[in-house]
Amino acid sequence: MRNPIVLLRARGPFVLASATGLTLALAGCATSRAPEAPANLMIAPPVAAPQDGDWWKTAGDPLLANLVERGLAADNDLACRAARLHQQEETDASASRGITGKVRALVGRDEAPERDAARMAWAYAYAQARADRATEVALAYVQVRRLQQILVLRTERLDQFRDNAVIAEFRRQAGLVTAIDGGLGNSMAGVVDADVSATRARFDAARGNLAALTGMTDTDLLTALGEKAEVPAVSPDAQIATAADAPLHRADLLALRSRLESSLAHQKVTQEQLDAARATPEDPATAPALRDALQKLAKAEQGAQAEIASTRQSLATFDAREAAIEATATQAKRAVADARAAYKAGFGDFATLYVAEAAALAADEARVNLKADRTAALVRLRKQEGAGWSSADLDPPMGAATCD
Template sequence: MPLWWQTAGDPVLADLVERGLKANPSLVCDSLSLQARELQADAAARKLGSRIQRLFNASAKNADEAASQARAYRHADRRAHVAADIAAAYFEVRRLQETFGLRAKMLEQFNDNAEIAGFRREAGLAPGLDSGLAGSLVSVTQSDLDASREKLEAAKRELARLTGMELEGLAATLGDDGKVPDIAANVAGTTRLSAAHRADLLALENSLIADMTRQKVTQEDLDAVLSGDTETAPADSPAALAIAKYREAQRDAFAEMTRDREAVAAAAVRQAKLENSGRGARMTAKDARLAYRSGTGDFSTVYVAEAAALAVEEARIRARADLAAASIRLWTAQGRGWSEADLAAPAPGVGVLPEVTVCE
């Protein structure tokens, strides 16, 4: 299964995710811990498992090996969520960049409107109210633009923190004219969900195996629970408790994936509606401006039409960002934020910077 950032179609996002995964202090410490444990233990084949009953084999897999595998899966799961956090911060920066650019462009338009309204007032062709309305729209938009600039800088600082980059370097990578990428998970016709590649469940499986191995649970005990034999394996037996814990986690995982899939579908519908609304709002504002300049319309219509067009455009940008973020959450929940390579401890000195990272 490919990593989502390798197939999302945004090379800047892919680069930032890779940078962030390498620079994250918690992940660095995880890597160092896995490396240290690997050096202390005998080399063992690392294979993915899918179900407890298939993984559980006390004669072939001892508790230490299972616990080690659980740690590796937890590390992979943390990497996946760090990648998702970076994506969310990136989409916020792109949203604010695009919104800032839109407001700056509209401010020019509103200044032009105000100038025309002033000329018409001086010529006795329009009341002073027109100039007042035009000036109000300019003032409000300028204030919003200033607020956008502050929010954008704060969002960049957060993204720089997550990626371990200096602000100057991040700014160069992002550029000035940012746009929210068109990223959307395909949920059309999707009915079947699979939790087979979720690192958190795989970590839990191995952790439970380690516990059951230490508690001397036998394969017969486990089979009894799976078959519903409460006489051989009562509800409070180690095997029954382990299976119950796993099944609860599995239900939660499916519920999360279902919510995320529904969120993607809802975001896609919302974006499509706003795309249509945006085209209509832009056309209405254009017609209102032409009517006012030709003397057949009033400025109050221009004011309402352009304010509405700006609001719809900003909502459209936000909807695209929401769809992208929802898609990443779904892909992460489906296990597309990690690969089998994440399970292996790095070679000594590879991919970690212990000299600049303090680990507890």
């Protein structure tokens, strides 16, 4: 899982490994017993880190991109991970320069490959944590937009129900209907008013969560959200990789590979032994540690593939559902217009008007929820397929953080 990009890191483990190899080579001039520094193990073919996996930058919603960047910058845990990664690199570099490390190399106990793999596991873990944080912020933003748009719809419907109650009262005073219509109008307005209050409370809570994730004040976030309550429509970009290869690009699986490589290096497993075990994993002669490592990696990759397949399958159903909802919403809108005109003219009853308006509201909300569900699924798919991190994240910049 080493890649050319990683090899060029100025402070990265491979540079340190090379420095260690140079030290050992010089030591070899003084003694013929110095063994050649062992190469790093590779439990699977190397995978190049993406140059730019920040999918939110091209998602088509500038506010989404801004909020994700804010969320990444405000994540203290992420900053602490970066600080610990740099601290560990300095510690390992110091150990490699020490006399103890040189002596271990001379007697055939060079720990550089083991340390290199362990550091890469931490680096990939940082990259995955960054992708996780970006996904968390994006999903929180989608939820805020969902509730904001539903709140607007319910508020507009509340105004219509109140208008219906006024019309009913005019008709009652004219002796055209009984007081029942006015009572029903006021009752329905009260019910929708309660729905509006409940939705506003959910919107406030979701907005508070997003503000906390991004380090913004509620006032600043409200200003950024504005009056236009549109759920973002993340474009369904081309797949990052085929269904079989997609998990290979995930930083969490690359971290697992590196951890397994470090463990195998600690047990003095050679690349030849590892290659043989990969070729015939069921061979009884395969060491248990090798077999267990390969099985653990295979299980993790299969789980990732199943997760991706499930999300893609759910996305495939959205188009048909959207077409059905659009047709229903169009019919409901016509029904409302006809029912209101009939009621105002004295040819319809209030119950018909209320049912038509309630159906139209349900259709509109279903349309919003479908769009939000689709966007949320696309956001999750980005992470599942390995987006959300880049080669630069394997050597993250030091930032200010309060760490335990």
